[in-house]
Amino acid sequence: MEEKEHILNVLKEVKVVLERKDYVKIKNLSNRIVHHSSIHQDPDVISVAVIIYSLSKLIERESYKEEKNWVSFYNNYLRNINDMIQALKKDDIKKFRDEVYANRRLIQSLSGNLKHYINDVFRRARVNKASRIYEHGISMEKTAKILGISLWELAEYAGRTRIGDINLSVTLPIKQRIKYVEEIFK
Numbered sequence: 001m002e003e004k005e006h007i008l009n010v011l012k013e014v015k016v017v018l019e020r021k022d023y024v025k026i027k028n029l030s031n032r033i034v035h036h037s038s039i040h041q042d043p044d045v046i047s048v049a050v051i052i053y054s055l056s057k058l059i060e061r062e063s064y065k066e067e068k069n070w071v072s073f074y075n076n077y078l079r080n081i082n083d084m085i086q087a088l089k090k091d092d093i094k095k096f097r098d099e100v101y102a103n104r105r106l107i108q109s110l111s112g113n114l115k116h117y118i119n120d121v122f123r124r125a126r127v128n129k130a131s132r133i134y135e136h137g138i139s140m141e142k143t144a145k146i147l148g149i150s151l152w153e154l155a156e157y158a159g160r161t162r163i164g165d166i167n168l169s170v171t172l173p174i175k176q177r178i179k180y181v182e183e184i185f186k
Contacts, residue, residue: 004088008085010033010052011088012085013029014029014081015081015085017029018059021059023059023060024056026056027056029052030049030050030053033045033046033048033052034049034129034132034133041142041146044096044097044100046133046146047100047103048084050122050129051081051103053125053128054118054121057121058074058077058118064114067112067113067114067117068112068113069112070114073110073114077103077106080102080106083102084099087099107119126148127147127149127154127157130143130144130146130147130154130157131154131157131158133147140154140155140158
């Protein structure tokens, strides 16, 4: 995992920002990971981006906190993030990957409405992060495969958010382009 230090720093920041319940800052931290992960395309790093983004969505919505097992789930979720930090500090990549996987198991162990809510949050988070990776120039097919979503889901989301319409090239101002065209036809 080439981005160990970056991921470690972001996870530490997430832990600090969680105390303030600043879900906007947490979303931005998730986007920072996506930017770097689009270069290396490491599935574990991308999973961390999804985990962090999902956490921002979970603390943003107050209604989840009324569900049975919320407190237990949330505490385990935070412990899981802390365990990821400890694994990276010890340079134990296998333990880090185990913790990423443990996060998935944590969600699968839920029951009732909370399980459905959180599964939905994670599903949407994967689609959102996929769109961000796609926005960085990785193909739709590869992005969908890395995040375990369908190509259809990603294409539909990208179409709705108009990510595919983003023009990444820089062009000259119109007046300058007209001037160049006039010079060509002189």
